[in-house]
Amino acid sequence: MTNARPWLAQYPSGIPSEINVDEFPSIVSVLDAAIANYRDRPAFSNLGKTLTYGDIDRLSAQFAAYLLGELKLKKGDRVAIMMPNCLQYPIATFGILRAGLTVVNTNPMYTARELRHQLVDSGASVVLVMDNFGHTVQEVLADTQVKQVITTGLGDMLAFPKGPIVNFVLKYVKKMVPDYDIPGAIRFRDALTLGQMHSLPDVDIEASDIAFLQYTGGTTGVAKGAMLTHRNLVANMQQAAAWVGGNIKMGEEIIVTALPLYHIFALTANGLVFMKFGGLNYMITNPRDMPAFVKELKGVPFTAITGVNTLFNGLLNTPGFDEIDFSRLHLTLGGGMAVQRSVAERWKQVTGNTLVEAYGLTETSPAACINPMTLEEYNGAIGLPIPSTDACIKDENGNPLPQGEVGELCIKGPQVMKGYWQRPEETAAVIDVDGWLHTGDMARMDEKGFFYVVDRKKDMILVSGFNVYPNEIEDVIAMMPGVLEVAAVGVPDEKSGEAVKVVIVKKDPSLTAEQVKAHARENLTGYKQPKIVEFRKELPKTNVGKILRRELRDETAPH
Known part of the structure; x- marks a missing residue:
């Protein structure tokens, strides 16, 4: 078999060729071990508030007891979470898993159309949503099987008076919380209080149970739920931990978690791997606000960071980033999209730390290949199979x-x-x-x-690490009465790696690019919206009339 696995000879010393998948029967047992070993150590930090492993234990148990005791959910039921990185996320996620239920991670930026599909397809019976996105849930609720909506404000888990101030500012000053009305909805904090009235029963969780339904676009354009079992995620945590664990100081690591935990990369690499290490996930709620992000990093003695190329590029181009103290940083992991050589080289120059590229998919929980941590500089490869x-x-x-x-x-x-x-x-x-x-x-x-x-192989477009499927864009644009034909392709973009371009044959001569963009804004999340709209008399096609996206792509490719 060794001949068939030439990569084993390249493994840095101390890395095993096989991991023990059975060391932990479930994600819950990983959490239990972390709680036992690091109860008083910080686990998650956000907006100035830190929860220890003991806090996560107590609060997630309350949420689990609420789901089972109050809502009477049964093993295997699905619970959707729709929020950015905040303290509620780990409490809810570990609570759902401890209750023997399945987490359905939902992008909070979804439009009503996208959310409706995911809730209906997963058959979720409960949705936990941040107030900022409550209006989207309200719009689709009647079409779903959801029995209970749980709502929360970004500031709800923060100390007084900061929490209420954060909620007030978001709603009334920044106007980031549109009004919504969901009869029967319960607040997250009230759910935790109700959970205290129930004891958490012993739940038998098996390795083959589905821990997460992680939605990923398909070549058909319809998002499909990848069934990720406890065993899948424990295995990937063990694989990644063995790979990156060389310089790890147990109980002392601080990882910057700027990528959303609802995305498989941060979920496993940050949420699970660093929980095994007894580390602190330092969560950034809005990494798009780069100046605020850089300002926050100045006060954190972080040891690790994960990101996509666009995130690293954005940080490097934000004033003040080069003044951060990088003396403790020993792990920078890039994934989700190709890391560009120029970004990797600049990262090394500014931070003194090599940006190590990894490769994975939602379907592989996600890591499949990672470059050796001993890598001196960027090599253009996605790495070795782990x-x-x-x-x-x-x-x-x-x-x-x-x-x-x-x-x-x-x-x-x-x-x-x-x-x-x-x-x-x-x-x-x-x-x-x-x-x-x-x-x-x-x-x-x-x-x-x-x-x-x-x-x-697919015609997939990769915008800032997010998969965009041309069929979905085309379906949405084709809904416009003024459109005869449409093709969507990815074009190179300095900021996001690729951007969406649509080429349209008009049915209505008066159709404008702005009308197309406005229609896309209503129906598609930001990263899926076309940046470039081009009109043509006809589209290139095969002899059976299939549109040749490849030809359109080749025209825009840099020669």
């Missing part, structure tokens, strides 16, 4: 290709999802009979076992 992971390159007929040849990257390991929620055909289309997950990314492997992503 412990207990196999990777290979296959041709269109599923036959393995020799090293150096470009084909589809396929992954096998304990972190590969159970499948797509209630979509057996789509699951069979990506996981073959031998258990290989077909990633849809075109890649090659060099003689040392390093993998390089060359291009995407």
